[in-house]
Amino acid sequence: MQSLITELRNFLPAKAILTEAGDKAPFETDWRKLFANPAVCVVLPESVDQVAAVVRACAGAGVAVVPQGGNTGLVAGGVPVAGPPQVVVNLNRMNKILAIDILGDTISVEAGVTLLEVQEAAAAAGRLFPLSLGAEGTARIGGVISTNAGGIQVLSYGSMRAQVLGLEMVLADGRIWDGMRSLRKDNTGIDLKQIFIGAEGTLGIVTAAVLRLWPAVQARATALVGVASLEAALAVFSALRAAAGAGLTMCEFISSPSMALAVAHIPGGRLPFAAAAYLLVEISAHAEDAQVDEALLKTLETALADGTATDAVVAQSGRERADLLRIREAIPEGELIEGGAVKHDIAVPVEKIPETVRAVEAMVGEKYPEFRLNIFGHVGDGNLHVNVRPPAGMTLKDIASEKSAITEAVEKIAVQRGGSFSAEHGIGQMRIVGMAAHKSAVELDLMRAVKAALDPMGVFSPGKVLP
Numbered sequence: 001m002q003s004l005i006t007e008l009r010n011f012l013p014a015k016a017i018l019t020e021a022g023d024k025a026p027f028e029t030d031w032r033k034l035f036a037n038p039a040v041c042v043v044l045p046e047s048v049d050q051v052a053a054v055v056r057a058c059a060g061a062g063v064a065v066v067p068q069g070g071n072t073g074l075v076a077g078g079v080p081v082a083g084p085p086q087v088v089v090n091l092n093r094m095n096k097i098l099a100i101d102i103l104g105d106t107i108s109v110e111a112g113v114t115l116l117e118v119q120e121a122a123a124a125a126g127r128l129f130p131l132s133l134g135a136e137g138t139a140r141i142g143g144v145i146s147t148n149a150g151g152i153q154v155l156s157y158g159s160m161r162a163q164v165l166g167l168e169m170v171l172a173d174g175r176i177w178d179g180m181r182s183l184r185k186d187n188t189g190i191d192l193k194q195i196f197i198g199a200e201g202t203l204g205i206v207t208a209a210v211l212r213l214w215p216a217v218q219a220r221a222t223a224l225v226g227v228a229s230l231e232a233a234l235a236v237f238s239a240l241r242a243a244a245g246a247g248l249t250m251c252e253f254i255s256s257p258s259m260a261l262a263v264a265h266i267p268g269g270r271l272p273f274a275a276a277a278y279l280l281v282e283i284s285a286h287a288e289d290a291q292v293d294e295a296l297l298k299t300l301e302t303a304l305a306d307g308t309a310t311d312a313v314v315a316q317s318g319r320e321r322a323d324l325l326r327i328r329e330a331i332p333e334g335e336l337i338e339g340g341a342v343k344h345d346i347a348v349p350v351e352k353i354p355e356t357v358r359a360v361e362a363m364v365g366e367k368y369p370e371f372r373l374n375i376f377g378h379v380g381d382g383n384l385h386v387n388v389r390p391p392a393g394m395t396l397k398d399i400a401s402e403k404s405a406i407t408e409a410v411e412k413i414a415v416q417r418g419g420s421f422s423a424e425h426g427i428g429q430m431r432i433v434g435m436a437a438h439k440s441a442v443e444l445d446l447m448r449a450v451k452a453a454l455d456p457m458g459v460f461s462p463g464k465v466l467p
């Protein structure tokens with residue numbers, strides 16, 4: 001390994017190669033601190049040529065490469081696995097915004113720019129970059145592309161895949177593919193960028209991207225709605241969608257235990273009102289004179305009259321909107337403070353949300369009666385975060401022996417209903433058992449064929465995604 005490090009020093013400055021245990025540790029440990037395996041070294045390149053040279057050197061030495069961005073991924077895809085020698089290639093120093101094209105509505109960035117920086121650059125140019133998620137201040141565009149991340153506005157704007165127009169990639173043989181096109185139409189053979197989006201760094205390294213921009217939001221109306229039941233939640237969602245169309249930019253589901261957990265961890269927080277469950281909804285418009293308040297209020301009035309909604313509070317100011325959005329953020333924060341959870345990120349067809357939630361409640365009630373559920377998610381995407389919390393006073397460590405059985409049961413409930421066992425977080429090393437259990441032999445064969453074609457020596461991220 002010393003000879004590889006010596007070779008890396010030929011083209012990387014000393015400060016870009018971390019070899020000391022203490023320096024490497026934050027890059028070797030995943031966000032949730034559940035996985036930590038040693039890397040030969042961590043490198044922080046500053047150019048695409050340096051990334052390509054690192055890949056060539058590692059491939060030549062028979063050492064695997066683990067691409068990494070902000071290391072906020074929730075399935076341990078961006079940190080080493082146990083076993084083979086691996087170098088972590090962290091892209092955070094490739095952090096330049098390359099260009100903004102106002103006429104073409106695009107932004108070109110290096111892979112290490114944070115999601116928040118892209119949103120801010122878009123806003124400064126009078127545009128919107130709509131992808132938004134809790135880790136946006138730390139997550140990097142390369143990571144967001146490689147996980148095909150979702151978040152709270154997928155309902156209206158699509159996931160990261162829908163935002164990517166062009167990519168620059170470093171391939172397994174060290175070649176650079178310049179696919180930095182900003183075209184909205186380009187039917188010239190296989191759309192190669194789609195193969196790399198969501199591949200979690202197993203097929204190549206994203207070094208830059210051209211992203212789509214949207215018109216800025218000029219008006220928005222936000223509300224927290226109490227609903228009578230899970231079916232009522234879908235009825236209110238459907239009514240809002242009928243009223244606002246693609247203008248319904250957010251429809252988050254918060255179960256009542258999740259609401260209680262959130263408010264308990266917001267300083268001065270209190271339950272806004274009691275309800276069977278809650279929706280956090282927002283209607284947005286790109287035209288200043290759009291009647292977003294009217295659309296929201298009319299729909300809520302009807303829902304309150306027909307009993308699907310039981311209560312509602314509409315934000316009257318930016319401050320009140322921020323307070324409502326804070327509730328959503330406080331759910332995972334509160335969960336972590338109270339000992340964590342066995343987390344799941346499932347998706348089911350929207351109409352199956354009620355029966356899925358009930359099946360999970362029944363399974364946990366029967367097999368793990370002392371455990372607590374924290375279920376929230378993105379209603380319009382059918383995406384539920386089904387988090388099973390340890391009994392009061394216990395931590396995740398105390399229930400370690402139950403974790404895989406709980407996960408198997410939750411994943412099965414989703415898959416049996418035509419759903420996915422990983423909606424937006426990906427597979428990484430954490431969900432790989434699910435791949436073997438739930439993907440068909442044909443799907444796995446096709447994925448293995450793509451991997452073999454693009455990375456025949458297995459340079460990128462061994463032990464991830466494919467069982």
Ligand SMILES: Cc1cc2nc3c(=O)[nH]c(=O)nc-3n(C[C@H](O)[C@H](O)[C@H](O)COP(=O)(O)OP(=O)(O)OC[C@H]3O[C@@H](n4cnc5c(N)ncnc54)[C@H](O)[C@@H]3O)c2cc1C
Binds near residue numbers: 069073091140143
């Ligand atoms: C508080 C919190 C909230 C979150 N909310 C959401 C949410 O709402 N929706 C959602 O979808 N996700 C969410 N996530 C998960 C996470 O933020 C996303 O997966 C994000 O896209 C990861 O970006 P990153 O730069 O941190 O990637 P990393 O964690 O560094 O890496 C993630 C994966 O991408 C690969 N990768 C990273 N950079 C590159 C690159 N340049 N080229 C090739 N492969 C690369 C890694 O190998 C790894 O497999 C959340 C995470 C946290 C901590």
